[in-house]
Amino acid sequence: MSASSGLTSGSVGKVRPPKTSERVARELVNHIVDNDLAEGTKLPNEKQLVEVFDIGRTTLREALRLLETRGVITIRSGPGGGPVVRRPRPDDLRESLTLMLQFTGSSLTDVLDARLALEPMMAGLAAQRIDAEQVAELRRSVERMRENSENQAQFLQENQVFHSLVAEAAGSSVLWVFNETLKSIADGGVMGVEYSPPRRAAVAAAHEKIVDALASGDAHSAEEAMRQHMREAGEYWRRKYPELTSRGVRWLH
CATH class of the missing domain: 1.20.120.530 (GntR ligand-binding domain-like)
Structure with a gap:
């Protein structure tokens, strides 16, 4: 008879599901890479992205900030601004x-x-x-x-x-x-x-x-x-x- 591992639902911590903003950030990365978007390519504006992902503006902005800190996008301000593709560098x-x-x-x-x-x-x-x-x-x-x-x-x-x-x-x-x-x-x-x-x-x-x-x-x-x-x-x-x-x-x- 094999010994019990003692692993039960009560003996382990709960696995935290990814935040919505993290999931959106990953989806945007996949979109950029899968479509081989060149550096400088403009992504949809905030209004469009909110509709595409069916999320609130706060969540979207959190996702975009995450990508900006990772060097995946830059955020251009002013009229016609918004998220622009940037390729991460060494x-x-x-x-x-x-x-x-x-x-x-x-x-x-x-x-x-x-x-x-x-x-x-x-x-x-x-x-x-x-x-x-x-x-x-x-x-x-x-x-x-x-x-x-x-x-x-x-x-x-x-x-x-x-x-x-x-x-x-x-x-x-x-x-x-x-x-x-x-x-x-x-x-x-x-x-x-x-x-x-x-x-x-x-x-x-x-x-x-x-x-x-x-x-x-x-x-x-x-x-x-x-x-x-x-x-x-x-x-x-x-x-x-x-x-x-x-x-x-x-x-x-």
């Missing part, structure tokens, strides 16, 4: 993740360690999936970095571009989102990190080595090249900016 996740990391006491070193684990994996995937045009664009990125080696702002921008291109070539939207989010949290330009000319040249050389590995289709070599690059970057930050890497992550919005 920066939207950055805000939430940064706050979570701050409350858990995470440091910039923790973020750099996460990138050290993530970026070589993406480079390995990219080596198996990258096409000729993506390789060419990465090589152009390296060229631009070298051509603007005396310009700190241009160097930092091109560094961001390069890593985004590798993430895109990996062909995983999930990894791309996480990479973009972590990269934006550990943004050297925002934090005031300065790269000397020799260091900029070393970064460009590391990028070229990664591109060569990607172009060869050798996943192992691509992973190792990216891992070495990320380790060198982390070591540079820790050596030159120890107070920066050891401090806790801060919400800077």
Whole structure:
């Protein structure tokens, strides 16, 4: 005879059904995604939405506020205004993740360690999936970095571009989102990190080595090249900016 689990209607909490405003918000998200509505597309106005969902204005406004905080829509004011489609971006996740990391006491070193684990994996995937045009664009990125080696702002921008291109070539939207989010949290330009000319040249050389590995289709070599690059970057930050890497992550919005 099997033992009783002891699970009864009285031993568990009641499952809260979703609020009407939450249900409406989900239905609007499904409508936007299922119909592939482009960013900037105007949704029906408040009067029309109230009729479509057969709800009150207060409930509708609560649903729209929920979507606005999630980055799904923007609310335009004035005549002809109303809800407009907005596609969520990695920066939207950055805000939430940064706050979570701050409350858990995470440091910039923790973020750099996460990138050290993530970026070589993406480079390995990219080596198996990258096409000729993506390789060419990465090589152009390296060229631009070298051509603007005396310009700190241009160097930092091109560094961001390069890593985004590798993430895109990996062909995983999930990894791309996480990479973009972590990269934006550990943004050297925002934090005031300065790269000397020799260091900029070393970064460009590391990028070229990664591109060569990607172009060869050798996943192992691509992973190792990216891992070495990320380790060198982390070591540079820790050596030159120890107070920066050891401090806790801060919400800077």
